[in-house]
Amino acid sequence: MILKEITIRHLKMHLNSPFSTSFGTITDKEFLLLEAKDELGRIGWGESVAFVAPWYNEETLRTTWHMLEDFLIPMILNKEIKHPDDVGKYFAGIRKNYMAKSAIEGAVWDLYAQSQNQSLTEALGGKKDKIEVGISIGIQPTIEEQIAVVDQVISDGYKRIKVKIKPGRDVKVIQALREQFPHIPMMADANSAYTLDDIGLLKQLDDYNLMMIEQPLAYDDIIDHAILQKQIKTPICLDESIQSLEDARKAIELGSCKIINIKIGRVGGISEAKRIHDYCEEKGIPVWCGGMLESGIGRAHNIALTTLSNFTLPGDTAGSSHYWEQDIIKPEVIVEDGYISVPKKIGIGYEPNIEAINHYTVSCKIYN
Ligand SMILES: O=C(O)CCC(=O)c1ccccc1C(=O)O
Numbered sequence: 001m002i003l004k005e006i007t008i009r010h011l012k013m014h015l016n017s018p019f020s021t022s023f024g025t026i027t028d029k030e031f032l033l034l035e036a037k038d039e040l041g042r043i044g045w046g047e048s049v050a051f052v053a054p055w056y057n058e059e060t061l062r063t064t065w066h067m068l069e070d071f072l073i074p075m076i077l078n079k080e081i082k083h084p085d086d087v088g089k090y091f092a093g094i095r096k097n098y099m100a101k102s103a104i105e106g107a108v109w110d111l112y113a114q115s116q117n118q119s120l121t122e123a124l125g126g127k128k129d130k131i132e133v134g135i136s137i138g139i140q141p142t143i144e145e146q147i148a149v150v151d152q153v154i155s156d157g158y159k160r161i162k163v164k165i166k167p168g169r170d171v172k173v174i175q176a177l178r179e180q181f182p183h184i185p186m187m188a189d190a191n192s193a194y195t196l197d198d199i200g201l202l203k204q205l206d207d208y209n210l211m212m213i214e215q216p217l218a219y220d221d222i223i224d225h226a227i228l229q230k231q232i233k234t235p236i237c238l239d240e241s242i243q244s245l246e247d248a249r250k251a252i253e254l255g256s257c258k259i260i261n262i263k264i265g266r267v268g269g270i271s272e273a274k275r276i277h278d279y280c281e282e283k284g285i286p287v288w289c290g291g292m293l294e295s296g297i298g299r300a301h302n303i304a305l306t307t308l309s310n311f312t313l314p315g316d317t318a319g320s321s322h323y324w325e326q327d328i329i330k331p332e333v334i335v336e337d338g339y340i341s342v343p344k345k346i347g348i349g350y351e352p353n354i355e356a357i358n359h360y361t362v363s364c365k366i367y368n
């Protein structure tokens with residue numbers, strides 16, 4: 001396969017409800033959508049999960065556009081790609097910038113699946129017909145509102161609830177939710193809001209039967225997490241700290257976590273995500289697929305990845321209608337009774353809704 005043309009679109013989609021974490025609130029999701037055309041005129045789709053500001057990691061919408069335009073696209077156009085794993089080899093001279101790299105690699109995986117007459121799930125070797133998903137709930141203004149939102153998503157069928165926590169909105173919130181919902185599988189995500197000085201507080205969370213606590217300490221740490229894991233019973237799951245297979249290996253060897261959240265964009269693409277998955281499977285570390293408030297395109301990639309065998313814990317891939325009034329794929333992603341039926345159509349499994357894509361497009365540039 002040879003990429004002949006890449007189109008970058010900047011989309012802006014309004015979220016149904018604002019999403020608040022320990023690092024701030026998002027009301028509109030702005031991101032880059034990539035369309036890659038091969039020598040046969042086939043189109044593959046990729047999504048960059050970088051946000052407008054660098055609070056989750058160091059990348060932003062504008063840095064990813066810069067990396068794509070000035071480095072990555074010129075390195076990949078008109079090159080022979082036998083397998084999506086080749087994309088990483090072409091990009092090997094560029095340090096990090098994983099979300100930018102991943103946007104192209106995702107489109108190449110879509111094209112590769114199409115060229116094999118397979119769904120992305122089949123191309124990846126995934127075996128599941130349906131995947132179990134959970135939902136990530138942002139910090140609400142009051143505990144009463146937090147309870148009301150959890151109540152709503154449970155009635156929508158979600159069976160695993162993740163709540164964001166931050167200093168001042170942690171033990172009390174978790175305690176209140178546990179009292180209201182004694183049996184719901186529940187976890188907390190701190191997005192790096194704590195330090196080892198908070199060990200006393202983090203130990204208190206052991207009383208609430210959480211499935212795990214996600215990324216309690218610094219976004220680039222694996223040392224302090226290993227110290228923390230020895231002192232708390234709740235399993236630690238790493239998100240921000242794991243950007244590569246090497247990071248995963250080191251974190252597992254140190255005992256920094258018992259679970260890993262895999263996000264395709266954070267680790268530079270589906271190929272690296274799969275390598276981390278395979279390694280974790282070998283080491284007995286369960287994984288689940290994280291979310292970055294993706295549009296339908298990125299969501300479709302996440303669904304395909306989740307069909308791999310070691311994705312044994314429900315991910316954050318909620319249904320389209322939880323996020324958007326209208327998603328950019330047809331059909332939209334539907335969650336029924338906590339499950340998504342894995343699509344069987346070739347490529348990413350869903351049809352891009354060009355009308356909706358155009359509606360949300362703020363700007364657009366073609367590279368060939
Ligand atoms: O619904 C989703 O896509 C997951 C939302 C989520 O938790 C999240 C959203 C944006 C940035 C970071 C995270 C996270 O998992 O830490």
Ligand SMILES: [Mg+2]
Binds near residue numbers: 189191214215261290
């Ligand atoms: Mg997280």
